[in-house]
Amino acid sequence: MKIGFRIPNLNKRIAARTSLKRIIRHNLGFKAPRGMGWITNPKRAMYNKVYNKTSRGCMLGLLLLISTPLIMAYLVYKICMA
Numbered sequence: 001m002k003i004g005f006r007i008p009n010l011n012k013r014i015a016a017r018t019s020l021k022r023i024i025r026h027n028l029g030f031k032a033p034r035g036m037g038w039i040t041n042p043k044r045a046m047y048n049k050v051y052n053k054t055s056r057g058c059m060l061g062l063l064l065l066i067s068t069p070l071i072m073a074y075l076v077y078k079i080c081m082a
Contacts, residue, residue: 005061012060 016022025031037045 002051004056006055 032040037048
């Protein structure tokens with residue numbers, strides 16, 4: 001299992017939204033309610049729970065890189081004006 005930053009894959013995202021299995025399931029109404037993954041596929045549900053707790057999105061690092069200099073500049077400005 002990968003731990004750390006997630007690398008988005010456009011091909012996998014498009015394939016998941018346009019798969020034949022998904023289209024049939026959604027058109028026929030064979031969808032389980034949210035949170036029922038433990039009943040439909042326990043192995044995948046366990047994997048996803050661990051993955052979501054141990055990995056972070058790719059935008060978090062970018063947000064930290066952008067916000068840190070801005071916060072530092074604001075603090076320096078406040079100290080100089082005091």
